[in-house]
Amino acid sequence: EANELLFRQLQTYLDDNLDNIKRKGIKLWMIGEKSALPEYLQATIKNVEEVTKNNTKLELMFALCYGGTREIAQATRSLCEKVKEGAIDPEEIDEELMEKELWTGPSRAPNPDLLIRTGGRIRVSNYLIWQLNQTELYFCKTYAPDFKEADFIEALRSYQQRVRTFGE
Structure with a gap:
């Protein structure tokens, strides 16, 4: 119940303030396991990220359903899949390639x-x-x-x- 209340409050805040966020040039994005969020909040976040993606005055990153060890595990699984598909060789995996798979990504923050x-x-x-x-x-x-x-x-x-x- 507490999570649902917080998720609804975040959705309401984002919906009510999207025009203001955009006008002020704020780029808003989220890291974490978005799929673990309620669908209505996923849709709101996707919309806010899309609407603000070209803003450059300030970047605001939310960490929701986020854990650093989960982020590293997800990045590792992604790299393993790419090796399995033949897209990369295991020897190519280095810090730079790992960072590209993280939720923050090298170009994000x-x-x-x-x-x-x-x-x-x-x-x-x-x-x-x-x-x-x-x-x-x-x-x-x-x-x-x-x-x-x-x-x-x-x-x-x-x-x-x-x-x-x-x-x-």
Whole structure:
């Protein structure tokens, strides 16, 4: 019942705000197992993604029915199918090819530079497991609803003080 309520609220929000989203130049898209969503929400998301696909001012990515390990498993299954069909050789599989199979895809969203984890948890919680490989992590005890501009600035200051070596 809780999921149904949230799904209906999201559908209502998207339907009611689509013109505003488009006018502001926001590109909206979703990652996750769309097939696990109710059909009415799948249709709404498909419409919003289509209507906003050419917008360039801001990209807003929703993660619904998403898990990083599920994303990697799905990408692996997809690559296995391509090998089975003869479309690729197993030796061709590398990081770049794997990234193309992920829900985020290489052309959809860059890997995050900074992940801010609120609520005192010191973990990434199965979120963008592959994409976080070079991401700087910032943990704070403030819960998300109470996370304010000053907290965000503190996270950015912490990030600015780091030396990024990208695995070198």
